[in-house]
Amino acid sequence: MDKKTMSQMIKESYSSLSPGQRKAAEFIMEHADEAVLLTAFQVGRNAGVSETTVIRLAYALGFSGYSQMQDRIRKEWLAGKQVDYFEHDSSIENTAEENLFRRVIDQERKILRQLLDQVDEREIWKAIDALIRSDRVYVGGFGSSFAAAYWFYYTLKQIRGNVYISSPNGFLPEDVCDLTDQSAVVIFSFPRYRKEALKLASFAERQDSRIIAITDRQLSPIGQLAEVTLTTDELMDSGHHSAASVISLLEVLIAGIDERDHERAAKRQQELEILYAEQERFFE
Missing domain, CATH: 1.10.10.10 (Winged helix-like DNA-binding domain superfamily/Winged helix DNA-binding domain)
Structure with a gap:
């Protein structure tokens, strides 16, 4: 086994x-x-x-x-x-208000530890390679899943071109009609699962695009359909969904792309910095 x-x-x-x-x-x-x-x-x-x-x-x-x-x-x-067991501190017995910060942080630590234990490096690298080699990347996230999807879209766009994103409420046919068998579709889907995610996956399948799911468990509706499924809260029976675990997983993907495709990523970042300077976009 x-x-x-x-x-x-x-x-x-x-x-x-x-x-x-x-x-x-x-x-x-x-x-x-x-x-x-x-x-x-x-x-x-x-x-x-x-x-x-x-x-x-x-x-x-x-x-x-x-x-x-x-x-x-x-x-x-x-x-x-x-x-x-190891994350629980039984020596502190304060009021619920005094424990709030500790409880939230402890829960996040447990989820991140679980993420480290459950992650399949082969699937991570499979997703990274697909994101590097694809002619275009379409990122889909609907409802509450859009926040993480946008973070990934914006960060990925800093290191490669041809990256597109859905709106929180759906996707336009005009935006996805150019997907090919060389494209990658990254779909974010967390409870409560939105039907738009399955519609996007169905369209991507018709185009023979590679589907990468970012979700909470392998058997979530989108997890069952994706070629690569990366999960965040697997086995954590807490009823709590961690934004930190999602961003941590995405940071691993971004770091992997930068490592394996460093020359292209560095060139794009240099070009963007020149444009930012010309537009005086940031405080220096």
Whole structure:
């Protein structure tokens, strides 16, 4: 078995799973804290499928049987709990108001630690290479996801050309009709998931463009469709969505592009600085 997380393994096999196996997989990912203790029969009962279906899911994911799959689930769940344990400071028992800042920062630290543990470097570099080689990059982010999408669009535009972005409420056909099989489409999709993201992905698929998803989990609606899915809050059952984790992930992508395509990025930045100076855009 490789070092992929359960969610990555399920996502890669999802299209070939039977409807029953998908139900079992979704139950396991949404209730890992229960699945670590349940038998195959009990998982099946909770997911509304048979014990045999759960065992076949284990085989479909490349495990030798249910016990080996459950052992992987248990290890990932315990890893998340260890983060909770080491980050928790039980010595401070102040009022809720006094703890607010600490609680928020501690939560962000846990999410960033989880991001470091879950990230698949192969997928990161696959996304970086696609962003370097593409003839154009279209960035889509709708509703609350637009803020992170715009940050990425603006920063990416500093180091390469032909970068375009949607509006918060949708995208224009005129803006995406020139996408080709050499293009990359980066789609941001976080809860509550917007239907526009799926519409953009559907259009990108028709154009044979590479789809890169920036989302919270592998099995989010857009995560299931993308060629590369980069997640931020996987396994963090907190109900809290971290903007810091999203920006951190994007900074990794930008740094990777700058490293692998440094000459072109540096040339573009120099050209932009000349234009900025001519327009007296910034305080010096």
